[in-house]
Amino acid sequence: MRKGVIVVLVLAVVAAIWAGQKWLVQGTPDGFAFGNGRIEAVALDIATKTGGRLDQLLVEEGDFVTQGQILARMDTATLEAQLRQAQAKARQAQDNLLAAKAQVEQAQSQLNLAKVQFSRAKELLGKKLIARAQYDEAESSFQVASAALVAANAQAVAAQGAIDEAEAGVDTLKTQLDDAVLKAPRDGRIQYRLANVGEVLGAGGKVLNMLDLTDVTMSIFLPQAQAGKVALGSEARIIMDALPDKPIPASVTFVSANAQFTPKQVETREEREKLTFKVKVRIPASLLKEHITQVKTGLPGTAWIKLDASQSWPANLESPFKA
Secondary structure (H helix, E strand, O other): OHHHHHHHHHHHHHHHHHHHHHHHHHOOOOOEEEEEEEEEEEEEEEEOOOOEEEEEEOOOOOOEEOOOOEEEEEOOHHHHHHHHHHHHHHHHHHHHHHHHHHHHHHHHHHHHHHHHHHHHHHHHHHOOOOOHHHHHHHHHHHHHHHHHHHHHHHHHHHHHHHHHHHHHHHHHHHHHHHHOEEEOOOOEEEEEEOOOOOOEEOOOOEEEEEEEEEEEEEEEEEOHHHHOOOOOOOEEEEEEOOEEEEEEEEEEEEEOOOOEEOOOOOOOHHHHOOEEEEEEEEOOHHHHHHOHHHOOOOOEEEEEEEOOOOOOOOHHHOOOOOO
16 A cells, blocks of 8 residues: 555656656747856865875865855974974075175275375375385275175175075965965865875875865756857756746856767756757856855756847746846
């Protein structure tokens, strides 16, 4: 008796689905096309930029996350020690620059004095009031002072270069510390945890996998006669099997340039043997954000595309949602 009831219920469900599909097809006016597909979202891997030990995991599988939310942290003890060392090196470089600038001032002062003494010796030699040796000594002092100033300036330039290098090292370590905090790049849902706290991961090691629920599409396959009329940006509607009375607004974002055989997941053998063109429709991100906790991927449905922009949507495809 119980088995008979179950069989009757199954047959009733199948009949309802068949009747619904038949109603949709029969109610399709000219200027529209439709195909079966599944809701898809872009999958993103949350990975380390540099190697290290995973210190914290702050989310679980199935959690909804927002863009910029902290998902995990890497152990940064070594980086923090390196940062302190680099900052000390930068301070030392600043002190060296101050000392180098003082040397430049001293060398400039000595050159000014040597220049005056050399000029005076030259004048006195012309009047034959000093010996040639005194003149030569003044000239040598002037040349030595000039060379000392050049050397002092070179040391100042080198000190400035050391500062730039030290500050670059500090900036690099700060960037690495920022990279050690793994954040959500988009609004979405955590799909898988791929690592555990305490594991040592290499650069690019995957920690989490999430779905970008602001980039949701459905791919369908249309025959050449219909695909040739589809334009990018064309209006579309997605009807989920679970929500047949709530068409979801969408638009065409991709039309394949090459024909292909219909994929195996399409149910009928006849359809699989036909050459078709892949067409992708996308749900507006603004609408997805309003209902992000209700977005689920993998659900089957039907995508309808308006081939003639002058046509109005039939009543059964009018959407209750605002795009």
